[in-house]
Amino acid sequence: MNCLEFRKELIALVEEHTLREDLQSALSEHGEQCGDPVCRKVWADFELLAAVVPVWQASLPQVSLENQVVKRLRQEIVDLDSTPAAGFKEDDDRQPVQQSAPVLTAKSTLTSDLASRLKDSEIQKSRSSLMAVLATVVCVTLIVPFLQLRRSPPAEIASRKLPTNATSVAVTEQLPLSPKRPVPGVVHGYARVPQSATEFVTDTMVMFIPADLSDPEDEEPSRPAQWRSRLGEQLAPVGNELGSAVDAFLDAVSKSPMRSI
Amino acid sequence: MQSPLRGGIDLHADEVPAGLPSALVARCLSGDESAWREFIRRYERPVFGLCLRMLRHRQDAEDVAQEALVRAVRNLHTWDSTRPLMPWLMTITANRCRTAIERRGRRPIATDFPIEPVEEQKTGPEDIAEEVTLALDLLRDEYRECFILFYQQGLGCAEISQVMNCPVGTIKTWLHRARNEMADHLRRRGVGGEAIVSPDMTTDSQ
Numbered sequence: 070m071n072c073l074e075f076r077k078e079l080i081a082l083v084e085e086h087t088l089r090e091d092l093q094s095a096l097s098e099h100g101e102q103c104g105d106p107v108c109r110k111v112w113a114d115f116e117l118l119a120a121v122v123p124v125w126q127a128s129l130p131q132v133s134l135e136n137q138v139v140k141r142l143r144q145e146i147v148d149l150d151s152t153p154a155a156g157f158k159e160d161d162d163r164q165p166v167q168q169s170a171p172v173l174t175a176k177s178t179l180t181s182d183l184a185s186r187l188k189d190s191e192i193q194k195s196r197s198s199l200m201a202v203l204a205t206v207v208c209v210t211l212i213v214p215f216l217q218l219r220r221s222p223p224a225e226i227a228s229r230k231l232p233t234n235a236t237s238v239a240v241t242e243q244l245p246l247s248p249k250r251p252v253p254g255v256v257h258g259y260a261r262v263p264q265s266a267t268e269f270v271t272d273t274m275v276m277f278i279p280a281d282l283s284d285p286e287d288e289e290p291s292r293p294a295q296w297r298s299r300l301g302e303q304l305a306p307v308g309n310e311l312g313s314a315v316d317a318f319l320d321a322v323s324k325s326p327m328r329s330i
Numbered sequence: 331m332q333s334p335l336r337g338g339i340d341l342h343a344d345e346v347p348a349g350l351p352s353a354l355v356a357r358c359l360s361g362d363e364s365a366w367r368e369f370i371r372r373y374e375r376p377v378f379g380l381c382l383r384m385l386r387h388r389q390d391a392e393d394v395a396q397e398a399l400v401r402a403v404r405n406l407h408t409w410d411s412t413r414p415l416m417p418w419l420m421t422i423t424a425n426r427c428r429t430a431i432e433r434r435g436r437r438p439i440a441t442d443f444p445i446e447p448v449e450e451q452k453t454g455p456e457d458i459a460e461e462v463t464l465a466l467d468l469l470r471d472e473y474r475e476c477f478i479l480f481y482q483q484g485l486g487c488a489e490i491s492q493v494m495n496c497p498v499g500t501i502k503t504w505l506h507r508a509r510n511e512m513a514d515h516l517r518r519r520g521v522g523g524e525a526i527v528s529p530d531m532t533t534d535s536q
Binding site: 080083084085086113114117118121122124125126127128129130132133134135137138139141142145 | 375378388392396400403458484512
């Protein structure tokens with residue numbers, strides 16, 4: 070056995086947790102007698118660890134966690150039973166679980182229920198957080214284009230002959246927004262977010278109606294009657310899309326195997 | 331020649347057909363408390379062993395081992411029964427240990443551990459076990475975790491790569507570096523007796 074074979078076999082021996090009996094004497098002979106100090110060092114390390122690791126392994130103290138762990142598992146189930154879970158059937162006949170093993174055995178789906186209810190609880194939390202985030206995203210999505218539009222109106226709008234008394238355009242021209250200037254009325258901005266967003270949508274629709282379908286150009290653009298009360302109706306398609314996206318996301322998250330471990 | 335093969339715990343008992351864990355897991359999932367107890371008795375020692383070696387504090391190790399076992403039982407439905415249970419369980423345990431270490435905000439090491447060579451020979455089992463533990467503390471976190479999973483838990487390199495989420499080649503490299511550094515630390519501490527080699531045989535000479 071040469072040095073290369075010796076080191077290769079020793080590495081394989083270590084990595085694979087196995088020892089070929091036919092190689093034992095050859096390895097030992099080479100490791101002790103080789104003139105290369107590297108081979109002797111590798112062999113000395115091997116022998117040293119071979120001697121001390123089993124002693125270290127055996128030094129692990131005994132422990133008994135059985136009762137504590139079972140107690141905690143029972144307690145989790147009791148806690149969950151005392152807390153109504155979303156989607157939990159009212160006619161469910163499960164009982165609190167400070168019970169003996171046979172009773173637990175009779176309740177054959179207890180652990181599965183525990184898992185599914187924990188999952189439900191986590192999904193509810195995720196859903197709440199997600200809805201808050203999505204609401205913020207929707208607001209930002211509607212407000213940012215609105216501000217940009219007011220800062221620099223698109224060419225289509227500028228090229229069209231708009232009524233001179235159109236309120237929103239007039240206001241935009243008189244008060245151009247600058248990034249260095251605070252937005253007028255910023256203190257009340259949050260309260261006006263839904264109104265501004267709806268105005269933006271409505272104004273955009275009015276301004277982009279083809280000329281041949283619109284009323285005479287000198288007629289003042291007007292919002293549809295009861296436009297505020299129809300806000301929900303206007304945003305319904307957006308809500309449906311968001312709902313579908315949220316459901317798909319939650320399905321994907323709930324199917325992830327190591328998600329909550 | 332004594333060989334550092336499998337760890338002192340028969341961690342792969344679940345590979346024995348008579349003790350297939352899938353049957354036990356199915357009983358656990360059905361809510362059988364006796365199955366829970368059997369599962370815990372079967373795996374508490376490797377779980378606690380990993381916790382104790384990583385955390386270096388018995389009470390912390392017991393707490394984290396309990397938490398890991400509770401989580402394991404609670405999440406048994408997510409275990410892929412076509413794969414060995416032990417790496418899955420060790421992944422949960424190692425995650426809990428890392429979280430505990432982060433939570434307490436310090437590495438589990440004895441920072442004043444003297445690394446100067448000592449004259450006396452360490453020959454008693456308790457001395458040797460303590461010296462190995464102290465030498466482990468001097469290793470980098472990855473090396474230490476790799477060494478513990480390999481020798482204490484008896485996992486193979488491929489299984490450790492799953493637990494630590496690293497390529498197998500990286501695990502092999504860490505394992506060999508951990509072994510080299512461990513041997514050098516132990517030798518400087520007077521552990522090894524006959525295995526002590528001459529001063530020119532150092533890691534640097536390789």
